[in-house]
Amino acid sequence: MASTKATASRGGGKRKAAAAPIKVSVEDLQSYYRDMLLIRRFEEKAGQMYGMGLIGGFCHLYIGQEAVVVGVQAAMGPLDTVLTSYRDHAHMLACGMDPKGVMAELTGRSGGYSKGKGGSMHMFSREERFFGGHGIVGAQVPLGTGFAFAHRYLEEDAVSITYLGDGALNQGQVYESFNMAALWSLPAVYVIENNKYGMGTSIERSSAKSTELYNRGQAYGIPGLQVDGMDVLAVREAAEKALGHARSGKGPFIMEMLTYRYRGHSMSDPAKYRSKEEVQKVRQERDPIERLRGIMIERKVMDEDRLKALDKEVKAIVSEAADFAQTSPEPDPSELYTDVYV
């Protein structure tokens, strides 16, 4: 069984290593690996298609951060809801949304989740309980808090999970939300995906106490955990704790995921604000997929043949999505004026 290397801190207390071994099944390990791989291959394909002019506008890739969504998803209950910002493709895939529908939205086709009207940053699925995909930095945080409010109002066994980046964390509305969530003990979990850069500005240049973002709820009494966001098992373990806290009526919880994006902020970002060496170092030493692969081989959970077969399977899914996204027709011109009002 694998063990987590998460460093954990709680509500402003001292950091301490939580190194107790966690139980995980072979099936779970394989499933996390597959899910992370699917996200990476999907995003690589999206990057390619963007380069070919098939995807327009903004396109924010998640490559490098895969362990975060996959680990959190693994800890979620069936009624829990998810909201995030615009770096959202991975969240949708992790929630179980169809890669074809996601990719077709990227290409602006009628087969996309928003019928081609939303694009990369704006997709939703009521069935999979994924509620966007929101384009304004930080705006998803009050919205997600509203979902928590609704879960409580309707007396559901559900937690609202809201993802936000380290950059969004400096928006005022985030703290307005923290205040209300704590004041009313709402079942909300906030997942800060700290990939170290808000577009081109490093966390050190934008945020006071940048090494302690998990503490940003301290003034409201919201407990926080700092987690190795490159380790899917550590993420899962922390998420179980956070979700359990919120689900039991104790109010909101904040998790800071230390992670890294390998690509630029968006496709048009040359990423001159950091060195190639910095990116290479993370890829070599902390890559979440390689890390899990290593564990599985070491523990003989999977052999190279099985891994190769899995790679092939994932590639096929992505390839099918890419084909669909190019053959699905553009929205009918009559769609211009639909869906403005209910």
Next chain:
Amino acid sequence: MPIEVLMPALSPTMTEGKLAKWLKQEGDEVSSGDILAEIETDKATMEVEAVDEGVLGKIMVAEGTEEVPVNQVIAVLLEDGEDASAITVSAAPPPAPAAAPEAPAAEAPPAAAPVAAAPPMATPAAAEPEWTGATVTQTVREALRDAMAEEMRTDSRVFLMGEEVAEYQGAYKVSQGLLDEFGARRVVDTPITEHGFAGLGVGAAMYGLRPIVEFMTFNFAMQAIDQILNSAAKTHYMSGGQISSPMVFRGPNGAAARVAAQHSQCYASWYAHVPGLKVVSPYSAADAKGLLKSAIRDDNPVIFLENEILYGQSFDVPDSPDWTVPIGKARIARPGKDVTITAFSIMVGKALEAAETLAAEGIDAEVIDLRSLRPLDTETIIASVQKTNRLVNCEEGWGYAGIGSEVASVVMEQAFDWLDAPVKRVYGADVPMPYAANLEALALPQAHDIVAGAKEVCYRS
């Protein structure tokens, strides 16, 4: 000299109130700061404190008296050595509030008073023409409360949130009694955090609840406009029709009285600009109730623009919880044949007043209460212009890119050949709202401006 104690104004818009209770009796000694009496208005209860020392010589207004005008003498204090025979003041209120400059928040002199002097109550709007059942006389404030209460009774998903809506009973007492009936789960006091609670409301609506988000005034909604536009208005389209935001953003809009620029702005054209929003702005209590019920039932985000000065005005309201006013339908408030005047919210009262003045001069004006600004009932406007061939449109807000500009464009596009004169716009001065009473009155469009506009398009001097 005996000292007169005057009926105080609790707010810039208060004109009268009830003397609920005397806490001091005739002959009692009074020190500065002592509470003399309690007074009530339809939105608040306040204590009257003594400013001077002396003996309460005579109570001029008995407790329980209603509709006591602001600045009426309610009691007389005697100084040392004086006796009640020194009292010679009459109980009649001073002719103009300006005669009592020390009275707190006195109304502006009638000549310049933008609102207090106008008698919109003198022309109460009739109920919807199709309504033939019983009516009750209600203030706009009561009608809004009843609309919310009725909808909350029939739909458990409807809840009210905002600053001071619950325990305080509403900053303007619109939500009076709702906490008692529905409890804190459904009548939610928020912190002062407009951006946050507006966004929270949108999230709750996206999930399936039907929030009524109250802004203490729409001036403060500017803190939240990103959530209103980018989250509530656009998400239905951006989700390909999957996610809707069935909710109401409501609160007072436009100028109140003497609260200056940051608290006196009309946002009608701001919100009416945005596809995905519906925008309504009623004048009468009947429309306030009927439209608010429709707004709560609507599956889209609705901006519901109220007016503080109208809250206390009374109108006939159909006496039925089933009665609603459709969004998108204007109302002909006064039929006429010579000139069309369009208005919304408080300007409807001024337009009706102007129409009476014009009638005396032989001009028969048709007044249209737009009620809905998005969608706009262009059909009713066009039909009226085709009849009168002349249009004056009025709004309290700025003219630049205003509702009147839109109305003028629509008429030019759809009824150009029917016009016998260029469209005339009447609107607020293109300045931040000044505080000084005389400047404020100049900044706000008045009935006489509408009269002048109507004469201009009728080529009459």
